[in-house]
Amino acid sequence: MLDLRSDNTAPVAPEVFAALARANEGHDTAYGADRWTGHLKSELAAVFETEDFDLVMAITGTGANALALSILCPAWGAVVCHPLAHVVQDECNAPLMFTGGASWLTVGDPFGRMSADDVAKGLEGYHFGSMHSAQPKVLLAAQASERGLVWSVEETKAFAAVAKRHGMMMMLDGARFGNALARTGASPAELSWKAGVDAMVLGMTKNGGMAAEMILLFGQARSAAAPYLRKRSGQVQSKGRYLSAQAIGALEGGKWLERAAHANAMATRLSEGLVRLGARLLYPVEANLVFAVLPPALQAKLAEHALFYPGYENGGTRLVTSWSTPPEAINQFLARAA
Amino acid sequence: MLDLRSDNTAPVAPEVFAALARANEGHDTAYGADRWTGHLKSELAAVFETEDFDLVMAITGTGANALALSILCPAWGAVVCHPLAHVVQDECNAPLMFTGGASWLTVGDPFGRMSADDVAKGLEGYHFGSMHSAQPKVLLAAQASERGLVWSVEETKAFAAVAKRHGMMMMLDGARFGNALARTGASPAELSWKAGVDAMVLGMTKNGGMAAEMILLFGQARSAAAPYLRKRSGQVQSKGRYLSAQAIGALEGGKWLERAAHANAMATRLSEGLVRLGARLLYPVEANLVFAVLPPALQAKLAEHALFYPGYENGGTRLVTSWSTPPEAINQFLARAA
Amino acid sequence: MLDLRSDNTAPVAPEVFAALARANEGHDTAYGADRWTGHLKSELAAVFETEDFDLVMAITGTGANALALSILCPAWGAVVCHPLAHVVQDECNAPLMFTGGASWLTVGDPFGRMSADDVAKGLEGYHFGSMHSAQPKVLLAAQASERGLVWSVEETKAFAAVAKRHGMMMMLDGARFGNALARTGASPAELSWKAGVDAMVLGMTKNGGMAAEMILLFGQARSAAAPYLRKRSGQVQSKGRYLSAQAIGALEGGKWLERAAHANAMATRLSEGLVRLGARLLYPVEANLVFAVLPPALQAKLAEHALFYPGYENGGTRLVTSWSTPPEAINQFLARAA
């Protein structure tokens, strides 16, 4: 069976597993003072072309998002984001717990899109400075988004500009940041701090990792409180080397971008094939997620050969590819369905 | 250098790493509905001789303790434990965050000991039923304790009895439960639910794992809220199979008990040797931790050949052994120091 | 100047102030075990025609709403309500703080209306039972609403029915419950527990009180945890008699309903006069709030003689009457503006 349920059902990529094996030698300092974590900081400095950042390791995507927000947003603050954002829909209130009660201020259309203009309009007339209203402190965009949309450098700059205008931090949920890079061709720096991003979660789990997420705090977002907030959140892996080793295995030689590009290509191939077979795409396919309305017969056929989740908004079916989706399985399925 | 800083500086045991490698085959369901987690539930039922329990996986020791307490203790409750407990001293307020503000009610002498009598005395005259006072809801004992002490079956029963008398849940922080089993020779069931324990953290990280902790909720402690509390805590590993695989690798064939027995034996050998060289033990060595006052010359000698932490109460130096402490390194060190 | 800014700008009604004076005699037990609070419990039993309820006193409206939600909703829960609800818009995240991180699930049109159908539709396809999604546990309706709308007994029953269907508690934010009673002519029991309401805030502050709110927990909503949750929330007035005395002063002889009826009548008179002068009402005037689009000349005229807040949605101006709005001032103003 072809597994298109999520990029989380994929195994760990060989280069990541090999890094874990290499890290599994002898004793090393616990709690992130190990050699691998030191090396990772340098690697990230090279990848992001800056030394002006703090690295805060986290283990799970939910943990990383919630912890990052707890660093950026006070308990009396609000996080501006799309109503379909992962943090709103899929984390069972974790960000509210970690921040001590910050709330959402959702903007954008009901279908996964959010523009800088949507944000600006959503904040028009907002009671900034009134003690009765939670104060917007973070603008959060998922890159790529939960519906597989990717923001360009220009769009990112526009988000950051409206954030700045209102004294908010600009944060990316980058669980699929690799996919966004692969799609846009922009460099990590161009698509983050150079575009005005203050903080981001850089996820490796969905892109070939086992369980490894990084929070990057750029410039003004650097925080002396972060280590304490991280520890109290249960996101400090005592044998920290195995967390950093995963990231190094993925980053070294740019392997993570190859992996993401493969996932993107598989989604594109799949979506093009499905469209030829009568499917209607609900969103442009810009990363590794396909949302489509499938003709019933096609959906039934697909269900014989693949695992996936139906039931999304507007009658949509979700199909997710990953670093380990085999091209031949996609081809084979499309051939059978034809 | 012999590394005696912590059992967290040790690498992952071969059987655990092998299980990770076996788990790294093809796709599997995410979020804990995978084959490995199902298998783990059965394995634990066999190990603990009961089906009447819920398994809640966690990733870090702090996450596991805090999450377990959030299941057992309301925000207006208090957790009775020793002032030197890991939850109090070493988790940067995580349990307070996870419970929404439950507090500590510490009992016992200042030196790591806590008896059922201490608990009973500590609760004498407590304002049970008064809205002004946080209500004691959980009695928490570390097994083995932070100072390397192990509670016998009888002592555990006495703890549970005083807990019951006051309507409290009895919980074990079992980050080193394997060491306690290896020491007492009791079965996992005898040292837990059969002795009246309602809930426990069963840690594998310190005993050869990478990052894998289990919360076991027995009988009345089983909880329909646990999955939600876990998710919002950021402790759900999306690729859950790698969490369960670690535990299976450790549990299968009783390997974890061998590993713990080895660590215990190394601590005993080390402590006996140090005593012969003039050290004074601050606590009996019952698990894999040695707390001793070392003559300055001995301490200096030790520092040439080993890593460890001085600076504990009463002039104590802490030496921790693990599954990977080589016997010959202990022997060699003792020979050199003589 | 005629003050139409809020019912909070009004003074304390004479019968309430007199009750405070009567309470100010000699010593009395602190923390709610005083004679006045005992008397209030009986008074409420008579007013609500039941003994099957718990009374939890609170001081502020925000405190009362947030405390009530913390009794009814777990930290991993969601509260279903209108996006313009006071709890969402005007309490600076208090309910999120008090519940430990519960979230909102907003339903209804953007203009203050919410029907049982809106709730049912909003919950269609919701991921009940999935650990990734906050679980809806409370349906909250303001009676009267923030836009001055009143729910009939039938509408309340419909809300309660959809709440029950999904295992949720039905709660009323009754900061203006008196106004709703005065409007509908229903009895307190008919408009609350007899219609399926599980819990409500019964506010007296806006209706002639100084600072006095009551949480009523009916039947299944009664809670042994409530006193502790209240105390930790800082809502326990040590000299509790002065809290209960206010409520007694208002309730005795049904004075509160007269006061509310007066406020309602003033809003009706004002709105009718404004409509004659060219204003367009944005909502039907069912309680003591008028939302209207005023011709600029009329708005300017009004501003010469009255205090009020413009700037609401759809170009609306808000005018609030209270127990102390003088009829002659309304008449006079309308005459001048004509």
Place this chain on the structure above:
Amino acid sequence: MLDLRSDNTAPVAPEVFAALARANEGHDTAYGADRWTGHLKSELAAVFETEDFDLVMAITGTGANALALSILCPAWGAVVCHPLAHVVQDECNAPLMFTGGASWLTVGDPFGRMSADDVAKGLEGYHFGSMHSAQPKVLLAAQASERGLVWSVEETKAFAAVAKRHGMMMMLDGARFGNALARTGASPAELSWKAGVDAMVLGMTKNGGMAAEMILLFGQARSAAAPYLRKRSGQVQSKGRYLSAQAIGALEGGKWLERAAHANAMATRLSEGLVRLGARLLYPVEANLVFAVLPPALQAKLAEHALFYPGYENGGTRLVTSWSTPPEAINQFLARAA
């Protein structure tokens, strides 16, 4: 019956009630922008001889303490205080809830005493800068203390000095600050900011008020976040004038100090009389609280004529006087008991 249970069982003093009556005229702005609150700020500036402070009104003592701590202490912080402090013993975890999970670090002997040396010793070797340990951020002393002890200007300076040395804020729980002033003869400024106090709760409730507490934030403790933290805590009284009017009624003409001096004098007279009758004082009587071991016959006699609480540590009985304790009742009782 002579009521010696608490200063909370006393009624509202005439000058405070009269101020409430004066405030009950016409309409006034809600939420603290009223004329009374403005006047109070000036009054406090005169009383404390400074303009460099923020005033944050609160309603209850628990609310005020918890809110003040939430302004001063991050969720990963610790508050250093005495184990018998009101915040630890009598507020059902409120400060933990308000701060989002800050913890206590208790110092001092078990009998209500705490010196700057105790604090210094308690912090010796503390893991400042380690992410595993909650970081001490506030030193909190009750003035007067829960056991009726008063800190002199010199002692206060010593506290503040040790706080500064460790980067902590120095805060006073001044629920009985008036009693401390009356005892020491120091000015409010001398006993607060001039001695290095950064923040304090200035309570009026126990000293003749109805429900009125003030948080004063001096100099570096001033906080732009305070209004939001206050609002989300449910401590904003919508008809704010009644909160400020109480304080003005008490402060005007120094009436609060007369009231406190009376309460102190009554405690002294009572304690001296009891000692003559065989009682043994557990603490020197420095404010309005007497803790004494009474001979059984005396205790029985006392119980015939007065209400009070036995059962304190070391067999102590607590007797609390207030602004309304009649001298003749004290004389009469002592005469009868003789």
